[in-house]
Each structure stands twice: as structure tokens, then as C-alpha cells.
Amino acid sequence: MNLVGQIVDRILGLPPARVREAAIEVERNLAIPMPDGAVLLADRYRPSGRAAMPAVLVRTPYGRRGLGGAVFGAAYARQGLQVVVQSVRGTFGSGGEFRPLHQEKEDGLATAAWLRAQPWCDGRLATAGLSYFGYTQWALGPYLDPPLEAVCLGVTTSEFNSHHYPGGSFALHGALSWSALTSLQEAAPLGGILLGRRQARRTAQAMAHLPLREADTVAIGRPSAFWQDVVGHSEPGDGFWAAADHSAAVAGLTSPATMVTGWHDLFLPWQLRDFRTLSDAGRTARITIGPWAHADLPALKAQILDQASWLRAHLLGDAVPERAPVRVHLQHARSWREFTQWPPPQSTPTPLYLRQDGALDWRSPPSAGSDRFTYDPADPTPTVGGPLIDGKNKQQDNRAIEARPDVLVYSTSPLQRDLDVLGEVRARVHVRTDPGHADVFVRLCDVDERGVSRNVCDGILRLRPGSPPPGEDGAVAADIEMWPTGYRFLRGHRIRVLVAGGAFPRFPRNHGTGEPVADAVTMRPCLHEVLHDPAHPSHVLVPVLADGDR
Structure with missing residues (x-):
């Protein structure tokens, strides 16, 4: 094996190569015809001198050469696999127009049929990849007959609609x-x-x-x-993305599936939904969740190693590593945990109530109180950290944001012992807004002994007049799906919840006018009143892991 291949395999953490670099055949620019006449290009990597073999299909918009070829082509071929890396429609020499998400089902099915007809393919197919080319697997796998031998789904989801418009925002x-x-x-x-x-x-x-x-x-x-x-x-009720939504087909995927994601990944909530759908349908599926963001190198390494072992097991006869279906990293506990299902049954959703004077605790709902702030779209509340595609993501210092007058902050007393949380996180915030067009952003933070406040997870909900429906007093119950998490709050730290009217530029400013996101220019400040009393018990549901499972 040449030096470059050795370096790539070492960086990726792959096991020793099974095939020498000199023994790998590479065929460039395979022309694969589509039913509408477009021709998509692909490169094929395989151990030389072999008879017909199964093929691993990787469909990517990011190019067949460079890192794509080095990682998914040559590196997997050194593991004994035959890999076809295809540029999706309209990218890197493939014909047609690139309209993301809309063409992948038809093109994927046509590509699979073409591959199975080739003399160097024995008819067995599997798929691999991450992010967008994880999505291309969802656009193909549930619809293919005979089914794929295996699918490898890294940091992705069966539909991007929920990611594009989380909580009705953008x-x-x-x-x-x-x-x-x-x-x-x-x-x-x-x-x-x-x-x-x-x-x-x-x-x-x-x-x-x-x-x-x-x-x-x-x-x-x-x-x-x-x-x-x-x-x-981006407006409610727009059916433009319906054809690109494959979530309804997830339960029909019979191929063994392996997934890898991170606590700070862009698609985490929806990838977990896909995993749970497969599990509930009795399919063979496993998922690994690490302390990663979308494009972290450690995340890439974990995905490549996970996918290589899965493909070798289902195509080459290797043993499938024994492990529980759910393997997660508990952040700040420096440990990995395994569970039979998601969410873990050992976790109990426990409410943390917002109270007067910035307090936050586990006791019964507060007796009275409310807090107010004004959100001004001309000076939108900023955000730091979290599940961003690039830049300063994951955990960051939130103190500058928390000091703003348009942010409410609620904190517990210092914890008397470590507290482990693992699972789904939700918030219900009772709020009155004027005007009725407003956003409610909720973030859970970890405050250390020095007062540094670092984000753990968050979520947003866009309010519109009548949605959610208000009560007789004009207040609405804003139910906010936050990012899932696995996290240890250390003894002496405080748990903090911040409530704001936005998180810019992760989400666009809410103009307060109801104008469509694409064309809004007029700005109107919005008064938010957050209520916390017996009739309006605003809280965050935290999944507390049982002591015996720490």
C-alpha cells in the first residue's frame, strides 16, 4: 500500500488493509443513463482479479475525486469492498440540473438497476455515506426490490423539511x-x-x-x-417538499441499518426519529451518538469505521460486532453507555419549573408570577454555539447573550451531586405576545462554578395568530421540541434555562408582521410575557437518568 493510503487509513482509524493499493482497479467516468436521457458519472473502485462482487453505492453532490474518492472509494476498496462513487445529477460532470432533494429517488432507482445489470456486479447492493449522501440512501432503500444488503446512514435524515423549518421557523x-x-x-x-x-x-x-x-x-x-x-x-402548508419527504417509507426499509450522529448534529432529532421508526417496526438497526457536531473529524472517523465494519459484515461475511442497538456518549462523564432502545427507559422526564426572580427548580408549579421582555427585530437576539453546519458550534459561552434585556434567565441552586440526563428534552412556555407573530426560543445551559454558562440543547417555535390557539386570557402554551441530549451536570454546577424571542442568525429574525420569510422587510417589536403560575406552569422536561444507570 502506498504512503498516502496508509496515512488516510491511519487518520480514519481503519483496521489494516486487506488489499494492497497496487491491487485496486479504478475505472473513471462510468456513464450511467437515466430514464430522461441525462447521464450521471461515477468512478468504480474494486480489488483487482475478482469475479463479480457486490457493490457499495455512494451517491454524492460533493464530487467523486479528492476526499470523496479517497475516503469512500479507495479506503473502502482497501477493506476488500467494491465501491461505486456517483456524482448526483447536475454536479461534477453529471448531466441534468442539480435541484437538491427532488431527483434522488428516480435517479437512485435507475442507478441501482444499471449496477445490477453489470457483469462485475453479482446483483447484491449496499449503500454508504453521510449527510446529503445519507439522504440519497433514504430516497432509494425503502423502494428498491430486491432490497439492499445494508445501509449506512451517517448524520442524516429521511427528510430535510423538518431541518429546514424547525418549529415552523427557518x-x-x-x-x-x-x-x-x-x-x-x-x-x-x-x-x-x-x-x-x-x-x-x-x-x-x-x-x-x-x-x-x-x-x-x-x-x-x-x-x-x-x-x-x-x-x-417556507410558509405553513406549502407542499413543495412533499415529494422529497421519505419519512413515511422508513418503516418499510428491511435492510440492516447502521447510523452514526452527534449530540450537536444538524439532523439529530430526525435521525433519532428514523431510528425509532425502524426499531418499532422490528427492523435490524443500530445507532451511535457521540459528542460531535456535523462536520467534526472525530465524527467522520467514527462513521467511516462504523460503515466499513457494517459493510464487511453484510457483504463479505465478517462477524457483526456485538453491542446494544443504542450506544451513546454521556458528555462530561467521559463514558459510553449502551441501551436497548431510544429513548432509554431508564430516563424519567422530570419538569424544571420557571419561577419568580430568575429561579428554576424541581418543586411543584410556582404560586404566581410573570416576566416580560421586548424582542426587536432591528436588533435581533443573537445566538452562539449549538448544532451549526460550520463556525463556532457545539458548546460556547452564553454569558453575553444572557446579559441582554431581551433574554430571560432562570437558574437552579448549585447541584449537590452529579446529575445525568439522557433522552428527549421538551419545554412548555406559557406566553402572551403582542403582536401575535413571535418566536419563542428556549435553551438549556450548564453553569460552572466560575459562572460560565455553556449551552447544552435548545429549540424554537414560531407563533402565529391562532396557532397555537390562545386561552381565554390570551396566553398560548408554546410546546417546544428541543434537541435530545446525553449530558452530566457536575456537582456544584447550576442548570440554567434562557428564554428569548429569537436566535439570530441560526434562525431569521421574526419581523412581527406575518410577512413571508422570503420578502419581509418591515419590522415591528414584539412584547413577550412569560407566565409561571399554577394555571401556567412553564417548565422544561429534563430526562433524568436513574441513579443505578449512571
Whole structure:
């Protein structure tokens, strides 16, 4: 094996190669026809001198060469696998127009049929990949007959709609960053992985531009079809993305599935939903959740190792490593835990109640009280950290944000012992807003002995007049799905909940007018009144892990 291959395998943490580099055949630019006449290009990697073998299909919008070929092509071939890395429609030489998410089912099915007809393929297929090319597996796997031998789903989900519009808001930071990446990647080094600080600044500045419909031109100098799709179809009831939603087909996937994600990943809540759907349907599935964000190198290494072992087991006859279906990292406990299901039955959802004077505790609902703040879209409440696609993500210091007058902060007393939380996190905040167009953003934080407040997980809900329906007193119960987590709050630390009217630029400012996200320019401040009394017990449900399972 040459030196480059050795270095790549060592970086990825792969086991010793089964095939020497010199014994790997590479066939470039395979032309795979689609039913509409478009031709998609692919590269094939395989151990030389073999008869017909199973094939691993990797469908990516990020290019077949460079890291894509080195990681998913050559590295897997050194493990004894035959791999076909295909550029999806409209990218890196493949014909047609790239309209993300909309063409992957038809193109995937046509590619699978073509592969099975090739003399070097024995008819058995598996799929691998992460992020967007994890999604391409969901667009293919549930619909293919005969089924895939295995699927390998890294940091992905069966539908991106929920990610684009979490809580009825809009994933501004993620959508515009990805639009810039995919629009510029073919002219950028390493297939767009390194776009540079100057472009990052341009994209960040474009997030503040109004109207948002023009943000793509500000960021990259021209319109982006994906950006126009995602910002132009962000209002409730828009059925534009229905054909790209494969969540209803998840239970029909009979292929053995392995998943890897991170506590700070963009798609975590929805990947866990997919896993639970498979589990409830009795399918063979496993998931690993580490202390990672979407593009972390440790996350990539974990996914490559996980997928290589899964593919070898289901295509080459290796033993499947024995482990529980759910394997998670408990952050700040420096330990991994295994469970039979998600969410773990050992966790108990326990309410933490918001109280007067910034208090937060486990006791029964408070006797009385409310707090107010004004959210001004001309000076939108910022956010730091969390599940961002790039930049300073994961845990960051929140103190500067918590000191703002448009943020409410509630904290417990110092913990008398370590507290482990593992599972789904939800909030119910009773709130009155004026006007009725408003956002409610809730974040759970860990405050250490020095007072540094670091985010653990969060969520947002966009309120519209009549949705959710108000009570007789005008208050609405805002039910907010927050990111799941596995976390140890250490003894002496405090748990903190912050409530705000936004989290910019992760989500766009709420203009307070009800104008569509794409075209809103008028701004109207919004008064928020958060209630916490017996009739309005605002709280966060925290999944407390039983003492015996710590």
C-alpha cells in the first residue's frame, strides 16, 4: 500500500488493509443513463482479479475525486469492498440540473438497476455515506426490490423539511451556508471544503440582508436555485417538499441499518426519529451518538469505521460486532453507555419549573408570577454555539447573550451531586405576545462554578395568530421540541434555562408582521410575557437518568 493510503487509513482509524493499493482497479467516468436521457458519472473502485462482487453505492453532490474518492472509494476498496462513487445529477460532470432533494429517488432507482445489470456486479447492493449522501440512501432503500444488503446512514435524515423549518421557523444559517457551498464548490479547492474566510464573511453578512430572497446574490454574486426553493417555500402548508419527504417509507426499509450522529448534529432529532421508526417496526438497526457536531473529524472517523465494519459484515461475511442497538456518549462523564432502545427507559422526564426572580427548580408549579421582555427585530437576539453546519458550534459561552434585556434567565441552586440526563428534552412556555407573530426560543445551559454558562440543547417555535390557539386570557402554551441530549451536570454546577424571542442568525429574525420569510422587510417589536403560575406552569422536561444507570 502506498504512503498516502496508509496515512488516510491511519487518520480514519481503519483496521489494516486487506488489499494492497497496487491491487485496486479504478475505472473513471462510468456513464450511467437515466430514464430522461441525462447521464450521471461515477468512478468504480474494486480489488483487482475478482469475479463479480457486490457493490457499495455512494451517491454524492460533493464530487467523486479528492476526499470523496479517497475516503469512500479507495479506503473502502482497501477493506476488500467494491465501491461505486456517483456524482448526483447536475454536479461534477453529471448531466441534468442539480435541484437538491427532488431527483434522488428516480435517479437512485435507475442507478441501482444499471449496477445490477453489470457483469462485475453479482446483483447484491449496499449503500454508504453521510449527510446529503445519507439522504440519497433514504430516497432509494425503502423502494428498491430486491432490497439492499445494508445501509449506512451517517448524520442524516429521511427528510430535510423538518431541518429546514424547525418549529415552523427557518434554518437560515444552515440553508444559506449550504447554498454557498454547493454553488461554489466546483471552482473551489477540495471540492468546496475550503471556501475561505472571505467567503465565510460574505455569507455571514448575507444572513442579515433583507429581503432574504436576495441573500444568495449577496453571498455568492448570483441566485442559487436551492436557496430560492428553500426560502420561497417556507410558509405553513406549502407542499413543495412533499415529494422529497421519505419519512413515511422508513418503516418499510428491511435492510440492516447502521447510523452514526452527534449530540450537536444538524439532523439529530430526525435521525433519532428514523431510528425509532425502524426499531418499532422490528427492523435490524443500530445507532451511535457521540459528542460531535456535523462536520467534526472525530465524527467522520467514527462513521467511516462504523460503515466499513457494517459493510464487511453484510457483504463479505465478517462477524457483526456485538453491542446494544443504542450506544451513546454521556458528555462530561467521559463514558459510553449502551441501551436497548431510544429513548432509554431508564430516563424519567422530570419538569424544571420557571419561577419568580430568575429561579428554576424541581418543586411543584410556582404560586404566581410573570416576566416580560421586548424582542426587536432591528436588533435581533443573537445566538452562539449549538448544532451549526460550520463556525463556532457545539458548546460556547452564553454569558453575553444572557446579559441582554431581551433574554430571560432562570437558574437552579448549585447541584449537590452529579446529575445525568439522557433522552428527549421538551419545554412548555406559557406566553402572551403582542403582536401575535413571535418566536419563542428556549435553551438549556450548564453553569460552572466560575459562572460560565455553556449551552447544552435548545429549540424554537414560531407563533402565529391562532396557532397555537390562545386561552381565554390570551396566553398560548408554546410546546417546544428541543434537541435530545446525553449530558452530566457536575456537582456544584447550576442548570440554567434562557428564554428569548429569537436566535439570530441560526434562525431569521421574526419581523412581527406575518410577512413571508422570503420578502419581509418591515419590522415591528414584539412584547413577550412569560407566565409561571399554577394555571401556567412553564417548565422544561429534563430526562433524568436513574441513579443505578449512571
